[in-house]
Amino acid sequence: MRIGLLTEGGYPYVSGDARLWCDRLVRGLGQHEFDVYALCRSERQEEEGRVPLPPQVHRVRTAALWRAEDDGVVYGRRARRRFAEHYGDLATVLCAMRSTDPADTSEDPSAAQADRFASALYGLAELARDEGGLERALRSDAAVRTLERACRAPGAQPPAREARVSELLAVTAQLERALRPLALDWYEDDGLGAVDLCHAASGGPAALPGLLAGHFSGVPLLVTEYGVQLRRHYLSVPVSAAEGAPAVRSLLAAFHGRLAAETYRRAAVITSGNAHARRWQERCGADRGKLRTVHPGMDAAPFAEVGEGPESADPDTLVWVGRIEPAKDLFSLLHAFAEIRTAEPTARLRIVGAPFGPEGAAYLAHCRALAAQLFPDEAAGPHSVGDNPVSFEEIGGPELPSSGAACASGAVVVLSSVVEGFPAGLVEAMFCARATVSTDVGAVVEAIGGTGLVVPPRNPRALAEACVALLRDPERRARLGAAARARALELFTVEQNVAAFHGIYLEILSRTPVHRVLLDAAGEPLPFAAPAEAHLPGRWTGPETRPVARGGPGWAAPPVPATEGAR
Template identity: 80%
Template structure:
């Protein structure tokens, strides 16, 4: 079958988020054909180029989400009227209050919410149809008409209080954000040679990546599969800039409405863990559509470390491995380690990781200064490995060339985060057969599953007590490490991830009616745009004309030839 893989700031870019996961998925499903539709985040990401693509990627179409040139489209009176109507309805759905008054019956709030959800969806698809008819809406979304429509919605009776208090700068900021978020509506991906030619759309995240999938479903009834290893709506709440209440309320309403519509239209939703699943259910996802699929990670680099006896590691060394940033709460870890040193004087702590951006660099310097302050009489500085009990290292140097070498350098791994999605570093420690002490955040408890100790976040004393208990009990530490490795190999490998998605693709397509009139020579419908059998070596794979059956089997045919329409976005056909 042909899969339309939708990404935003990810695959196939070298510097993309979740690019490694998508690459492993595509390479693992070489019996299928992939068309990649990628939205880039910035110019630097585009300049860095793509990762090497396997043969099953037949096409890559890209478009910048970070910029959009004026389309130069001239809008007639009827077009402007349609745009004002649709954009006004979308803005009204964002400004509407979340619930009815206290005197209303309980069912009225749910009915009102459903009505606003339908209003938002109708406005979204109306704008998409208008963009398709007119060749884009970039100019309209940036126009004074859009700002005035947003202002009318905010001043209308029944609008929520923060919206009513929006000032002109607030309206301009929100309108600019909506223009950026709605840029995928103006792409030329929505035709029979584009997303209309795929059998299934797989969005690698929610938000902008899922928007083309929604439009493919709207225009062509292409089923949509949405994967979220980190819920985009949660990410918006955590990373939203400090702005006025009006901006926060309107943007939160937009992202919430878009997430709800994505969950409503998706055939299947695959959260990466139970924590993400609970967020999705809270945002309106139907529980019957949810299938938890854990991220697939390569266990091979950690095989040698994981199979080595636990006694081969330094029993007095604690390890922390990850990106250095404030959410990792290394400050609490350092204070906890001061308590650990009182109970176990010979213990060392290795903090292994690079800072994440300017904020991470400043945080690293703060942690180094704190380490020198907490242990002033034991070293000349925080980098004096072997003297100061705390050392700061990075993977890739002569001492720790790989991640496996990092985990091999100690017997106990600590995670001290206050915010965490799916803890990748924790799974790497489990592959390495290491016992772990972690804070109870994100999906940590679900990943550990009883094979490590878990303590409350921001509690240095509890963290210290848990570490000391394992440092003093090497047999228990070895048992936990072996159990952790067995659990990780069962649940978190690339193989289980690829197998799960292969099954979901088949499940979705088995429940999807045939929507294209493509017939073989006997008059039977062709089930897939690119049947898996077309990639299997055999007598039926010789050259033949499109839609002409081979001698056997009669349903294994070449995919139809598709013309490639010129596009303003970048396109590569393999």
């Protein structure tokens, strides 16, 4: 089959989200064809270049979300009216205050608003298709005035009613950026209209081309979210004072919430990487019947030698591996280690990782200062273990050339985070057959199952007690480590991930009517060019119905009397 892979800020660029997962997926499904449609986030991402692509990628088309270009399209009177109508509906939905009265069951205002949002979204896309562009209209004074009228209208939510001109301009600019995919020329028969399935590698802007391919050409949509895009928006930090204003935050949150709901409503299947993300999808409006959990696939080969060989690590060493930032809560880990040293004076702690950004660098400096304060007679050195109980190291040196080597350097791997999605570093430790002690955040419990110890976050004493218990019991460490490796090999390999998506592709295609007829060079239809429709709705047992070869997917023969059928 032919897959349209939709990305935003990731594959096929060298840097970005889900790049490695997309590359492994495409390479693992060599029997299919892939067309990649990528939205680029920044000029730097374009300058860094793209990854080498396998031969099954037949086409790559990109569009820049960071660069605003004037399309030069000037609307006539009728087009201006169409734009005002659709953009006005969109703005009205974003400004509307949702009902909080549970006793009001006369109608479903949320469903009506969802339909109005969808109608406005697809109406703007049809306008862009008919007129040749949308960017100038989205940045026009008319768009700002339309948004202002919606904010001042009766029934608008309080933050919207108090929006100032600068805040209206900020919202208009953000909406223009988010709606740029509506004006792309990707949706014709030589683009996404020719694929059998659209697979969006995330929600949000990446899924928008898939919605339009479904609207214009009936192409089914699969949405994969390893991190729920709407949750990321809620937790994002404003980059300017204007974007942090209550009116701006409220209106943009309404837009992204409506877009997520429409994406979930139109998608044939929605996958998440763990139950934590799946619960978020349900809260954001996803139908439970469409949800599938497909755990991330990781390459187990680099950890095979460590996991299959005898344990050679220092039995008194704890190791933490990850990206150094406040969410990892190394403060609690250091305080816990102070208690561990009281119970086990020979214990050591290796903190292996690099800081993430300026905030991470400042956090690392604080951690070093805290370690020096907690162990004044054994000041923590920057790169050596030696006689120091705590060391701060980075991956890449001769002693720790890889994350696998870092995990293997300790008898117990510790995770102390207060915020975590899918704990990839913890799974690497499982591949290495290491016992683990983790905080109960994100998808940690789902990842480790019963193969490690779990404690509450921000609880140094509980963390210390769990670590001491494993340090004193080598047989238990070995037993948990072996179980962890078996679980990781069963659930978290690249092979299981690719196989799961291959099955989902077939499932979606089997339930989707053929949306296009393929012709040969002579103009004759190719009867076997499209995948077979294996799923025929309706009953298949009993004397009432029977399929007939010439019927379509939903066709069934009329009831046949039992006496006549017996002749």
